[in-house]
Amino acid sequence: MDESRGPRLGPGAEFDRIRSMTFAADAPCDERVRIGPGDDAAVLQPPAGSCVLVSCDMSVEDVHFRRAWLTWEEIGWRSVASALSDLAAMGGEPLGALIAVALAPELGSEVADALAGGVGNCLRRYDCPLVGGDLSRSPGPAVIDVTVLGSTTSPISRAGARPGDELWVTGELGAAALAAASWERGLEPDPSARLRFVHPEPRLPEIDWLRARIEIQAAIDLSDGLAGDARHMAVASNARLLIETGEVPLHATLQGFSDRDFALRVALTGGEDYELLLALPPGTGVGIRREFEARFDIPLTRVGLVESGSGVDLVDLDGGELQLPFGGFDHFGSDGS
């Protein structure tokens, strides 16, 4: 129960290991961090006038990831990226991250180093200081809990969508879910789909760029899938979200499917894409779309609009009727309407 009796690493080794996750020797001085890891708590200094965003995301082996599917470096990247994606959805800038890890001792230091490498790579890519953590033995599955803090003067809630707003999504959808579905059928996924699963990119630079140009009424990151996350936005905003299924930007690996309904279902209900769904005032998205796409090399696509009412409507303007709900996915629809 205390570190002197158990095989838990002592505080020195623990913080050395966690520090190695960001290769602190390379880290520049950072005005966001007054005291970093190693004291009882880290001391952060958010910019004057800003509020603090915080979110955590726990990944458990064989529940959220499988060793057979991902390298430990990828597991590290993905854990951090999915947490940072929550900051992106709130319009925040990274302030710091804490990484708590429990690993079976027989995994050895190579695994810890590979995991730390993936964590460090993602933190550096998005300029997020590592400010704390905890490293422990696990007598079972590997567990990684990432807490991210961010700052902003004006957070974007998922509750701000208003009738008349247009719905837009960043990037292409469905690739991560397609990769997971391939693995579950014992197949090796298409490499480009696999990449989207193992190496998601939180849309932090994208939201920053967009906020400088247009108003964003509401945002949510697509961790549960467009249909499910649209429902979350609808409930929070007390509005009805209408998605035009023909407009949903399918990832290239899904575009070739002869079964269009299958492809669309994967894109609508497959989670883990970590793209953003945005509610924008009418007419504002179209004016910055080309510049956005040229700068970030991903599409920005209008997929629907916000109406008064409640729930989510999936509308196929090409005439086909999409059978929904399907396949155990029951948390969208227009209940309460």
Added chain:
Amino acid sequence: MDESRGPRLGPGAEFDRIRSMTFAADAPCDERVRIGPGDDAAVLQPPAGSCVLVSCDMSVEDVHFRRAWLTWEEIGWRSVASALSDLAAMGGEPLGALIAVALAPELGSEVADALAGGVGNCLRRYDCPLVGGDLSRSPGPAVIDVTVLGSTTSPISRAGARPGDELWVTGELGAAALAAASWERGLEPDPSARLRFVHPEPRLPEIDWLRARIEIQAAIDLSDGLAGDARHMAVASNARLLIETGEVPLHATLQGFSDRDFALRVALTGGEDYELLLALPPGTGVGIRREFEARFDIPLTRVGLVESGSGVDLVDLDGGELQLPFGGFDHFGSDGS
């Protein structure tokens, strides 16, 4: 890998469960929390001019706690209390907490409710809002990761001890370690020792009261044991800490031991007491000691002083020489001196 396929709880149920941890219906409006759980991230508003403290503490079943020893309510309390103790050691006031939990599904809702009850009781006791969390299935041990955020205009580091400062500790030491030692020998611990293990009390009101009256140069919470944590303070402060072993306040359950060395070793090296070690300017502690003890009903005891140099010296002014280091506890001593 996504919530629709796995047995992970969906976001609705997840947040309902986590919200239940603080019985949100009873919660007053809170100026610290602009957006609570349920959005992509919580939005906190630290008081103007303050910095943000953050720390996390992961507890893994059979590493940090055992079901046979603690009730789930106690596991919940203890997880939160140990994290809040880090805020106390920095002189912070609670701003918010995030609780990530992984539980085996066969444990059922009674276990989750009991754990949530303990979490909620401790958060309410110390007036800390629950602002986020994550609830997941675990295919192995229960895992609880608590992240706490705090605020203060002037954080107390463990690095501020200066030659001439006096060392003081709050409360009595050794009871938690004695309880753990009893369990490990298959014995039921003394009830008052057990209580200190299962129901530690972060010294948040105490540090707040002290800071209003005297300067605190450095502080650290006693999670590793007085000897080990003194060493952490010595290293961070680049100073030598001298502990007079005869002054160490032994918990009542240890005072009756005929083997005084054993009792002292438990008090010095047993962790998990979550009391505070403070470095105070000379002469300041004695002036407020009586009032402190009357108010909080725990002792405040001068146990040593800070000198120039490095490492920790344990001095027995009664003449006996304490053999140190001992028993696998190797991270104190005066290395480098």
